[in-house]
Amino acid sequence: MATLATSSPVSSAPPAPGASRPRRAAARVRRVALHLTSLAALVAIWWLVTRLELVRPLFLPGPGAVWDAFVQANTDHPVREGSDRMVRGEQNHYLWEHLLASLQRIAIGVGAAIVVGVPLGLLMATTWIGVILEPYLNFLRSLPPLAYIGLLIVWFGIGDTSKIWLLFLAAFPPITMATISGVRGVREDMLNAARSLGASRRQVLTAVALPATLPELMTGIRVAVGFAWTTVVAAEIANGIPGIGGLAYLSGEQLNSELVIACILVIGLAAIALDLGLKALERLLVPWRGKA
16 A cells, blocks of 8 residues: 655744844945945036036036035135135025024924914814815915015015915915825724714814824925925025025025035935935834835
């Protein structure tokens, strides 16, 4: 009689919890190396184009000249070559002070938009107020913020007040719309479960709807900060000193291309840093996003 040999299937042990960490670290290193390589190649091409004088320095100064302008904008230096009179940075402010002034305006404008937009979005998503206000919100959202900068200057003057109002109006619609979208996307069974446990309307909003809305809200805040950043740079054309946008505009009027490009690079790097900071905050406040 032939005997049938039964072989038990080979059981593979599940991977250890930390087994994928080296792979993630290696992928991160490769990604950083790719970014650095592409950046070095871009700078090399930039240097080569300016070195061969394929473009006039007035239109595209070299990396060395841009770096010198950046250093000069952050130090005390003679007002002109051979002069004993020293000036402070550019327009009597260091470059980092110009950047800080723009960031302060953004913080106030976007902060006010969050304080007003989130509660209003909750009300619009859960009450009849949304039926009345949503057309006006869509109307405001469709307007480019710079379209009414002139009117804001007439109302509030040429100082920071008009710029902060402009930033508020630029950031308010995306934050409010994100809150509305997040609340309307909350699963009904979660709300019913909270009501069945005796939660009041306010408790349902604050303990269930608002936490469930956080992923959409953080996305709306990131979009709003992007809008506000591009808006403040343009708004600072009018009496924007100190301000990184105002400095870039005045430097362009003076044909100081080196400082204009330095300001552009600082604006771009600051925007990237802001977005990375908001992503880190999102991972801290919404650790469950993408894991459901």
